[in-house]
Amino acid sequence: MPTQSDDSDRIALLQGTLDLLILKTLLFGAVHGQGIARSIQHQSEETFLVDHGSLYLALQRLEDQKLISAKWGVSENNRKARFYTLTAKGRKELDTKTSQWNRLTRAMGLILSPQSEES
Secondary structure, eight states: OOOEEEHHHHOOOEEEEEEEEHHHHHHHHHHHHHHHHHHHHHHHHTTTOOHHHHHHHHHHHHTTTTSSSEEEETTTOOEEEEEEEEEEHHHHHHHHHHHHHHHHHHHHHHHHHHTTTTO
């Protein structure tokens, strides 16, 4: 369980970033909501803690946009859960958004950590 100081070290997700993280998580196969949240938390080395309210709103939005699909199944702890899958349209969106994100982070790096003019 995260401590109070752990929470202060976490980074708030930028708007739209959660969608990209969900799409990336689903690239590897069908996952239920709790599994998506755990995967994002684990992959970010505990930096991102996904609020369940935000997660399920994002999942609904992505499903409405036909970027993911969902069907009912049984989780590993024998509970009924919705499992989400990336669609072909979602895979294209993931590629586009990943490219945009890479350009953005490169540009931010250039500004925040410029190369020495002497090198």
